[in-house]
Amino acid sequence: MTAARPGAGAGAATLDAVRTSDDPATPRPGDAFRHAPKAEGEPIRTFHPRRATLGERRTDALERLWPRYGFSVHDPELGLPPTRPDGTLDAAALFGREAPLVLEIGSGMGDATVVMAAADPGRDYLAVEAHLPGIANLVAMLDEQGLTNVRVAHGDALDLARRVLAPDSLDAVHVYFPDPWPKARHHKRRIIAPAHVALLRSSLTVGGTLHCATDWEPYAEQMLEVVDADPGLTNPHGGYAPRPEHRPVTRFERRGLAAGRAVRDVIATRTA
Numbered sequence: 001m002t003a004a005r006p007g008a009g010a011g012a013a014t015l016d017a018v019r020t021s022d023d024p025a026t027p028r029p030g031d032a033f034r035h036a037p038k039a040e041g042e043p044i045r046t047f048h049p050r051r052a053t054l055g056e057r058r059t060d061a062l063e064r065l066w067p068r069y070g071f072s073v074h075d076p077e078l079g080l081p082p083t084r085p086d087g088t089l090d091a092a093a094l095f096g097r098e099a100p101l102v103l104e105i106g107s108g109m110g111d112a113t114v115v116m117a118a119a120d121p122g123r124d125y126l127a128v129e130a131h132l133p134g135i136a137n138l139v140a141m142l143d144e145q146g147l148t149n150v151r152v153a154h155g156d157a158l159d160l161a162r163r164v165l166a167p168d169s170l171d172a173v174h175v176y177f178p179d180p181w182p183k184a185r186h187h188k189r190r191i192i193a194p195a196h197v198a199l200l201r202s203s204l205t206v207g208g209t210l211h212c213a214t215d216w217e218p219y220a221e222q223m224l225e226v227v228d229a230d231p232g233l234t235n236p237h238g239g240y241a242p243r244p245e246h247r248p249v250t251r252f253e254r255r256g257l258a259a260g261r262a263v264r265d266v267i268a269t270r271t272a
């Protein structure tokens with residue numbers, strides 16, 4: 001089965017790719033979305049490229065709804081996003097309108113995305129996630145709720161920012177409960193790190209916000225330090241921000257609170 005891609009406006013994507021792979025041994029639903037092994041010299045990944053296990057509901061959702069809501073950051077077979085002549089994301093073509101754009105990095109199962117996008121119909125939301133079950137869950141919820149202001153990117157958010165997003169194009173970047181990578185030897189995998197934040201800041205418009213949240217205190221401290229050290233960001237709160245009501249509670253927040261951990265929000269504005 002081959003379908004046109006009305007939502008993303010990119011080239012045709014072969015949806016059989018959702019169901020099987022060319023791996024003759026043990027094809028699994030979603031195999032076509034597997035991440036290629038990291039190439040020599042490629043920047044470090046902030047996620048574990050796990051092979052996905054998809055149940056029937058998510059396999060069906062992905063197969064049916066991927067052409068409407070999804071694009072791949074890196075794989076033309078799965079459909080790349082529409083781009084402008086300079087090669088950067090054409091958000092107006094992707095969403096079918098001009099509106100401020102919010103990037104949600106590591107949207108997980110998509111619980112926060114659907115709540116925030118439903119409450120904020122004047123802005124468009126681009127959720128980017130490396131893990132396929134979360135992507136499939138999110139597109140299923142978008143369809144069930146009839147949301148039109150969300151699109152979903154599969155792949156590495158940093159790759160998306162490096163190669164696809166135009167500078168000065170985002171109204172906000174959300175990074176909620178990023179993987180804390182608690183072991184010292186893994187700290188280099190944290191997404192909130194100076195070089196990554198400089199990249200994300202350059203994708204924001206001046207006046208746009210970077211909003212991070214975590215229940216891992218040492219990471220919260222790192223978030224504050226990184227934001228404070230970035231020459232183009234200003235933290236209007238001076239330290240942690242009061243928990244904003246618009247950030248929905250997800251299972252990561254509940255789990256942290258249940259374990260007695262404080263949840264911290266760090267919100268900074270691009271000022272230069």
Ligand SMILES: C[S@@+](CC[C@H](N)C(=O)[O-])C[C@H]1O[C@@H](n2cnc3c(N)ncnc32)[C@H](O)[C@@H]1O
Binds near residue numbers: 129158177
């Ligand atoms: C701990 S989960 C949090 C999910 C969600 N934000 C929430 O609060 O429920 C972190 C997610 O970030 C994703 N992730 C980590 N690095 C990423 C990257 N560079 N690009 C896309 N997704 C990433 C992981 O796959 C994981 O699903």
